[in-house]
Amino acid sequence: MRPSRPISAFYFASMLTGAYLASGLFVFPRELISVGGAEAPWAFLLDCAAALFGLWLWFQVNHLYPDEQVSGFTSRIVTPVLGWPLNVMTVITHVLLAVWATVNFGLVMITFFLPDTPLWALETLTVVVGLYMAWADTRVLGRTIQALFLPTGVLSILMGLLLAPRLTQAWAIPPSGDVHLPTIALAAYQSFYLFWGYEVTVTLYPFVSQGARRQAERYAYIAMLVAGAFMAFGYILIVGTSGPYMVMAAEWPGVSAMRLITLSSFLINKLGLFVVLMWSLFVFIFVAMRLWCLAQDLRPALGLQRPQHYRYLLVFFAAATLVVSHLFTNITVTGRFFNEWMVPAMALFNFGIPPILLLGAAITRRRTKVSMRAP
């Protein structure tokens, strides 16, 4: 395997978007509505703003050592005593994120499509496809993601438009004028899973060719805004067709709403279901990005620099994802676990670690300057 060639700004933005888009695809906007009530749209906007800010924070970490991955320089900034736990936390986070997407997708499939198919078969399929996508080098993964994005996104939007005549519960779409900041903040916090995964930037950034990094950052922000608009479109359709109480009652509100799309005269009359199946591509991309990130992230930390080490790590983490996925047998347990443990852990990871690293770097630099000045 050849060492990875640098990627362009556009590849970077696509890969970064692919790394978080599938995270909330099936569950959105249940928590937003059940916690936020009529103020859910404000909470969604807060989520988008927080994700943009979070992305900016990780970019600041990348600016410390633009050519190195974070696992390579954490120990240098905050000493190995803190650096190693941080690396372990990164690994656990990414494995759990891959599990989150794999389990959710498997459960959607056995609930709506293939009730007799064992869950492990669907999970294995997801992870193996993810593994296959990440198998070649970074550029190939980027190109695959770019090629899959456009048709799936465009088809989802076109199909979504077919739901427009069914917007009978449109009264639930506009936000309430009665603003309670704690409710909005809590709803935004609970549904921040929408953007879980954008922290992949910290590993992906050094792969961008040096001249294109500023542009890559700009594209990443724009892509996040577009993803936010895509989600807002989904919010309007789901809440407008189902009404807020049905959204709270459904395990996967988006899938339930898409199932309503039928075109009786078309070859595939259940077009909505076809789109839900196409969303599996987003899930494969998400899992592939997690595996890619895990394997790339650990290489400098473990000193595994030979190209084939990347694939050994990929297979190891794919296996780990499958093993952990087997622990989650139904959506109630999975939802509860991720709501109670993963939501705070991810908030801490995304908004706690970058400031620590930035602060650590500031102190280290000052110390370096002082020690340089001292003699």
Next chain:
Amino acid sequence: MRHIRWWRSWNRRAAWQRRVLALAALAALSPTLAGCWDNRPVDARDLVLAIGVSPAPHNDVTVSLAVPTSAGLISGTSPGSGAGGGSSGQSTYLLQGTGPDLGAAIAMAQAYTNKDIYLGQTQLVLFSHRLDATQFGHAVSWLARLGPFDKTAYAAVAEAPVAKTLGYQPVSTRIGPMYFLTLFSCTHCQTANLARTLWSLEMRTVSPGMSIWLPAIDTRGPNFVVRRVVVFRGNTAVATLSPSQTLALCYLMAATSKATLSVSTPAGRVGVRAVRASRFNSVTWSHGRLHVHVTISVMAAIDQLAEGAVNPAIVLDVEDAVSRRIARQTTKVMALLQRRGSDPEAYGPSVFWNWPALRPHWLAIYRRAVLSVSVSTVIHNVGDST
């Protein structure tokens, strides 16, 4: 020479890895070659077209499944399969089972057939009007939880016994349950669109304050008759509206397509057709009371004049008479629904979604609400001959 090159490349580590991965992928994908685990040949399946749910002794429920016979399937899909269809034999047969819930009842029905009962093609779910609230609620919840079950299936209430309704042979089609697919899927074919899907039923079951209404199916004619609706409060049926009350409810819900009216004017009786209504609901909370004001805009065509030619004065008179008639009918129906505590137009949720504190007292608030209707009519078509 060729095989040596192959052997060399096999020996190269990267190519070797690639082959192992390809073999592993093939092995992993091989089970899917025959379809999926769920795959059953179509001739090993009983494709259920309609499900009927009715009460049974000891608080049990009876499930009736209408399944087309192979002769029925062929005649139902071949062109020109109208009345009689030309082929002999039954077009559908019923599988029945009784149990404490739908699952147990269907399991019992499964014992009466040598094929796999498949609900993914269901077009109609028929509830008996004798089901009590608990049984009805359980049935909807059971159907909603069944993932692969198609929620775009239509739902209705049977006025006659469910099994009799499902086994009824209308003159216009060979397969009874397919009648409803044609009837309900054409939204502007009927006087008023009474189609209800299982999805909308499920949504109303889980949404507080959003009352269920379902079309009632009558089997006393040569075809099915569908022109009345049953309205619910919670899961309890509280009224079966008459055809004219049903039409008034449809004006309130903007569901009429080609209603007709006959009104008295100074120029005599005038027939009006193609009555289409759109409506705007204004639901406000002021001075501790709920105010619901429905503004209905009606478009219609003059169908028949008693005598004389159409002139502007007559048109104005007709518009006025139509508005007054529709306002009177709709106000009466709104008052009836208010008395019964049924809110099929779901005025409530839009209020207490923004003011959750009102939700626990909703029924009392709704019963005290000030309801009003204003109707404006435009005659846009007076016909060709004056």
